[in-house]
Each structure stands twice: as C-alpha cells, then as structure tokens.
Amino acid sequence: MEFEFFLILFLILIITTVFTGSFYNAIWIPTKKKDYDRIARLSNLKPGMVFCDLGSGNGNMLFYLSKNYGVECIGIEISPFWYFYSKIKSLFYKKVKIIYGNFNKYNLSGVDVVYIFLTDKAPKKLKEKLVKELKENSKIILPCWSFKNIKPTKINKKNKEVSYYLYNKTALSK
Numbered sequence: 001m002e003f004e005f006f007l008i009l010f011l012i013l014i015i016t017t018v019f020t021g022s023f024y025n026a027i028w029i030p031t032k033k034k035d036y037d038r039i040a041r042l043s044n045l046k047p048g049m050v051f052c053d054l055g056s057g058n059g060n061m062l063f064y065l066s067k068n069y070g071v072e073c074i075g076i077e078i079s080p081f082w083y084f085y086s087k088i089k090s091l092f093y094k095k096v097k098i099i100y101g102n103f104n105k106y107n108l109s110g111v112d113v114v115y116i117f118l119t120d121k122a123p124k125k126l127k128e129k130l131v132k133e134l135k136e137n138s139k140i141i142l143p144c145w146s147f148k149n150i151k152p153t154k155i156n157k158k159n160k161e162v163s164y165y166l167y168n169k170t171a172l173s174k
C-alpha cells in the first residue's frame with residue numbers, strides 16, 4: 001500500500017514537472033529535428049548571432065544550432081524537469097545558456113532571433129513585449145501560427161509539414 005502511494009505520488013510529480021508549461025503558455029511538444037535546418041536557413045543564422053527559444057523544452061534545437069551554425073543560444077524554460085535536463089546537457093555546450101523561469105520576465109534586448117513555438121494565442125500575447133524589447137533588425141520565427149493582419153517577411157512552406165513564418169521586428173512596430 002505504501003509503495004503504491006509513493007509510486008502514484010512520484011508519477012504525479014513527474015507529470016506535473018514535465019507539463020508545467022501547460023499552466024502558463026503551452027504544453028511540451030518538441031520541434032521536429034528535421035526542421036532545425038529549415039529554421040536556421042529562414043533565420044539566416046551566422047556565427048555569433050544570438051538565438052533565443054522562448055520555452056526551450058529539452059533544448060535539443062539549441063544544442064544543434066550552436067554546434068552546426070556557431071550561434072549563441074539562450075533557452076528559457078519553466079518546466080523544472082526540462083530545465084534540469086537541458087541545463088545539465090548545456091554543460092557540454094559552451095554556446096548554450098539555459099535559464100529557468102517565465103520568459104515574460106526575461107528582457108530580449110540582446111537577441112537577434114526569437115523562436116516562439118507555443119500556441120495559436122502566443123503571437124498576439126507576445127507582440128507588445130517583442131516590439132518593446134527587441135532591436136530594430138531582430139527577427140522572429142513562428143511555427144504554425146502567424147501574426148494576424150501582419151504580412152510575414154518570408155514563409156518556409158513544405159507539403160503537409162509545419163510552415164515557419166519569419167518576421168522582422170520593424171514590421172511589427174508599424
């Protein structure tokens with residue numbers, strides 16, 4: 001009986017820590033590995049640029065981009081489980097910084113590319129923050145859901161696959 005109790009408690013703990021993000025903006029669903037290069041090309045990543053993933057999950061995309069494109073990566077994650085997982089992994093990747101907490105509290109002024117894979121409501125919710133904090137020439141990449149009534153600078157479309165929308169910060173300010 002005691003064993004079952006602790007097992008259930010343990011499972012509840014794991015489930016809530018893995019899915020903490022669902023209480024904030026989005027549940028954890030990773031970006032597909034095969035899309036990492038599409039995202040890099042769309043962002044026109046160059047060594048030294050700063051790429052930030054709002055809600056970085058397991059951080060796998062950041063590890064890939066830092067290694068293959070020489071970019072400095074920042075991941076902000078609210079799920080303690082994914083934070084610890086990616087934080088430990090980041091010890092082996094000099095160019096990846098993983099931060100624990102709510103990305104709404106993180107200032108984006110030093111970022112060149114922001115990646116936002118959350119929900120359909122996220123673009124609208126985050127627009128004001130992006131306009132206020134990002135540098136003029138920064139870029140925003142949105143998978144699946146674009147900003148309503150703002151034309152993307154570029155779209156990366158593939159048959160039956162996720163579409164990626166690129167916006168320049170200046171376009172959002174208008």
Ligand SMILES: C[S@@+](CC[C@H](N)C(=O)[O-])C[C@H]1O[C@@H](n2cnc3c(N)ncnc32)[C@H](O)[C@@H]1O
Pocket residue numbers: 018019020021022024025026027028029030031053054055056057058059061076077078079082101102103104117118
């Ligand atoms: C759809 S997943 C995307 C994960 C990762 N960006 C990727 O593409 O593989 C969304 C992630 O955002 C995290 N998240 C949701 N709201 C957050 C918030 N306010 N602050 C930080 N992380 C958040 C969730 O825990 C989850 O890991």
